Amino acid sequence: MLEKNPIEEVIKTGEEYTGGGIFPGKDSMHIYSVSELNLDIKKNLESSFSEVWVEGEVSNYYCHNNRHFYFDLKDESSKIRVVMFYESNKNLVFQIENGLHIIVSGYISLYEKRGEYQLVALSVRPVGKGELILAYEQLKARLDSMGYFDVNAKKKLPLLPGSIGVVTSTGGAVIKDMITVLSKRFENFHLIVKNVNVGGPTSQEEVCQAIDDLCSYGVDVIIIARGGGSIEDMWAFNTEIVADKVFKCSIPVISAIGHETDFTICDFVADVRAATPSVAAQVVILDKREITDRINKIVSVLKKHVENRLLYCQKQLESVTSRKVFKKPASLLLERWQELESNRKSLLSATAVNTEMKKSQLASIISYIDAGRIKGRLKLHDSNIAKLRYILFSDFNKHIEELKNRMSLLVKDLQSNSPVVVLEKGYAFLFKKDTRKAVKSIGDIETGQEAEIILFDGILFAKILDKINKKF
Amino acid sequence: MDNDIEKMTFEQALSKLESIVKELEDEKIPLEDSIRKFETGVKLSSHCLAKLNEAEKKIEELTKNDDGNLSVKDLKLAD
Numbered sequence: 001m002l003e004k005n006p007i008e009e010v011i012k013t014g015e016e017y018t019g020g021g022i023f024p025g026k027d028s029m030h031i032y033s034v035s036e037l038n039l040d041i042k043k044n045l046e047s048s049f050s051e052v053w054v055e056g057e058v059s060n061y062y063c064h065n066n067r068h069f070y071f072d073l074k075d076e077s078s079k080i081r082v083v084m085f086y087e088s089n090k091n092l093v094f095q096i097e098n099g100l101h102i103i104v105s106g107y108i109s110l111y112e113k114r115g116e117y118q119l120v121a122l123s124v125r126p127v128g129k130g131e132l133i134l135a136y137e138q139l140k141a142r143l144d145s146m147g148y149f150d151v152n153a154k155k156k157l158p159l160l161p162g163s164i165g166v167v168t169s170t171g172g173a174v175i176k177d178m179i180t181v182l183s184k185r186f187e188n189f190h191l192i193v194k195n196v197n198v199g200g201p202t203s204q205e206e207v208c209q210a211i212d213d214l215c216s217y218g219v220d221v222i223i224i225a226r227g228g229g230s231i232e233d234m235w236a237f238n239t240e241i242v243a244d245k246v247f248k249c250s251i252p253v254i255s256a257i258g259h260e261t262d263f264t265i266c267d268f269v270a271d272v273r274a275a276t277p278s279v280a281a282q283v284v285i286l287d288k289r290e291i292t293d294r295i296n297k298i299v300s301v302l303k304k305h306v307e308n309r310l311l312y313c314q315k316q317l318e319s320v321t322s323r324k325v326f327k328k329p330a331s332l333l334l335e336r337w338q339e340l341e342s343n344r345k346s347l348l349s350a351t352a353v354n355t356e357m358k359k360s361q362l363a364s365i366i367s368y369i370d371a372g373r374i375k376g377r378l379k380l381h382d383s384n385i386a387k388l389r390y391i392l393f394s395d396f397n398k399h400i401e402e403l404k405n406r407m408s409l410l411v412k413d414l415q416s417n418s419p420v421v422v423l424e425k426g427y428a429f430l431f432k433k434d435t436r437k438a439v440k441s442i443g444d445i446e447t448g449q450e451a452e453i454i455l456f457d458g459i460l461f462a463k464i465l466d467k468i469n470k471k472f
Numbered sequence: 473m474d475n476d477i478e479k480m481t482f483e484q485a486l487s488k489l490e491s492i493v494k495e496l497e498d499e500k501i502p503l504e505d506s507i508r509k510f511e512t513g514v515k516l517s518s519h520c521l522a523k524l525n526e527a528e529k530k531i532e533e534l535t536k537n538d539d540g541n542l543s544v545k546d547l548k549l550a551d
Contacts, residue, residue: 160482162527170533176549179531188529193547195533210534217534217542288524298489299517305496306510313503 035112042110045117049108054080054119055127058100069096073104073119082106084121093235094126094135101127132231136238139265143240148247148269155252155271157284158220163190164284165219165251167210170195174227174277181281186288192219198226203236208245211253221252221284224266225277228259237264246270256280423456430454433461442467477515482523489516 032040056073063069067086072079082104084096096102106121126134147153164182168174170193182189194210197203207224214222224246226234236242237257246253246269255270256277267273274280325332415421419429430439433450445451445464453460477485492513496506532544 158481158483159486160523165534170547170549175547179549188525188527190527190530190532191547192532192534192544213534213536213542217544292521292524295486295489295517295520298493299514301493302496302510302513302517305493306506309496309499309503309506 034115038110038112038115041117042112045108045110051105051107052119053103053105055101055103056080058096058102059098061096061098069121071096071098073102081116081118082121083118084124088122089124092124092131094131095138096124097138103127130231132235132238136231136265139238139240139243140268143243143247143265143269148243153247157252157254157272159286161220161285163192163219165214165217165222166191166193166225167196167207167214167222168193168225168277169198172198172227174225177278178223178225178281181278182285185282186285189285192217199229199233199236204239204242207236207242211245211249215249215251219251221254222249223254223256223274223277223280223284224270225256225280226258227277228262234258234262234264237266239265242266243269254280254284420456423454428453428455428460442469477512477519480516480519482520485516485519485523489513489520492516 054073056075056079059072059074059079061069061071069082069084069089071082071084073082074080084104084106088106089096102124103126104119104121105123106119108117109120110117125131143149166175166178168178175193179191182191192214194214196206196210198207211222211224224237226237231238234257237255243265246255246266252271254272254274255264255267256274256279257264257266258276260275263273272283274283320326423429430445431437431452431454432439432445433452436452437444439445439451447464447467449464451462451464453462480488492509495501496509496513501509531547533547534542534544536542
């Protein structure tokens with residue numbers, strides 16, 4: 001038989017199960033629903049951990065809808081979820097960021113929907129430094145990266161502001177000190193003061209509104225001033241809204257917050273930082289006596305320049321007018337005339353001399369052409385010609401004689417070799433009648449052709465009857 | 473030119489005055505020009521000095537009424 005499952009049995013029958021195991025007896029047993037259990041745990045947790053302080057490092061931080069903060073708080077080996085709702089975080093001066101070492105105070109709660117517990121933070125403070133210092137450092141770094149302190153974005157202060165706006169408390173010594181300094185430097189200054197609380201919770205909004213009001217009313221420069229105090233006192237001047245207002249202000253702003261050693265964010269953003277409000281009063285307007293002296297000095301320098309220039313020109317003019325041309329113009333003309341005259345004379349005399357010279361040159365040439373001398377020279381040439389003729393003719397005759405002799409020799413030689421001599425010996429020459437060519441061989445003439453036979457005393461006309469080829 | 477000077481701010485007039493001094497240091501400019509510049513300089517300096525005395529001493533407080541209108545009144549300081 002199959003063994004019964006004791007639990008199934010109990011559920012089925014509703015009977016008491018007494019067989020032992022992990023479940024307690026019916027009297028002590030209570031079975032929770034999940035919601036019930038979570039709610040129970042929540043009550044226990046919230047009563048046991050209704051006020052805790054826990055220290056750790058922030059990680060996985062994010063801000064939901066710009067309102068609620070969520071992050072983990074961790075140490076070397078463990079972590080816990082933390083939520084900081086808007087109601088608690090809205091007045092936080094510094095920013096939660098990953099890696100920040102903080103102490104959180106709050107209570108443990110359980111989020112029933114997911115059965116997860118978390119630390120609900122009511123307040124947070126940094127470890128190692130004050131929260132204001134941290135907030136200051138954080139804002140300063142952020143604005144710096146956004147170019148709020150950029151030197152190139154600084155506006156130039158007017159040299160002579162027609163009206164000076166001041167954002168400060170009219171109740172303190174600050175405004176009195178500033179008026180004292182201003183009166184010494186520039187007695188007819190025009191100050192427009194906007195009274196604000198320079199400390200306290202409304203301070204930052206008041207300062208921003210005052211800047212807007214002065215801008216709309218119209219001033220040439222704005223001084224934001226307050227006396228010294230703690231970092232808490234001066235906190236308005238370390239807030240982002242004031243920094244932003246100063247940065248975006250179209251009118252140049254001088255920031256004069258606290259003492260010389262106090263540096264607020266407002267100081268960094270402003271176009272000029274004055275160490276104290278009194279310094280701001282010095283910076284904002286020039287010293288009237290000083291500037292008047294400077295202008296007068298400039299004018300005297302101008303005068304000096306022009307005087308020197310005039311003096312110089314006068315001297316130059318004098319040096320020109322003292323010259324002869326201006327003093328004795330007639331004498332200068334006379335001089336010129338004399339010069340001209342002397343030039344004319346020397347020109348004339350030079351021409352005369354030149355003519356004479358040419359004349360004598362001509363005479364000497366004429367005298368050189370002497371008839372006698374020419375005749376002598378001709379005679380000499382004649383005799384030279386006769387000599388040459390003699391030489392020429394005697395040589396010529398000799399040459400002719402030689403030629404004659406050579407001729408007779410040649411004639412003799414020719415006669416002895418003459419064909420006529422051969423003919424006289426009884427030989428004859430035969431010519432072809434038509435071509436008059438000598439017939440030296442029987443091949444030169446054909447049978448039946450006519451020929452001429454030259455003998456020593458005449459010519460025979462013949463006709464070739466026959467040919468016999470025979471060598472002699 | 474005179475009209476232009478009248479319209480100049482203090483800064484503009486002063487800087488023009490200073491530039492005239494520099495220009496006059498140049499001895500090459502003709503005498504006529506230097507005299508003209510000198511005259512301008514004198515006018516500019518008078519304008520600057522006039523500007524310095526133009527404002528009337530006033531210490532006022534800016535206030536805003538309920539309608540948001542801004543107005544000024546003499547500032548009263550506690551002793």
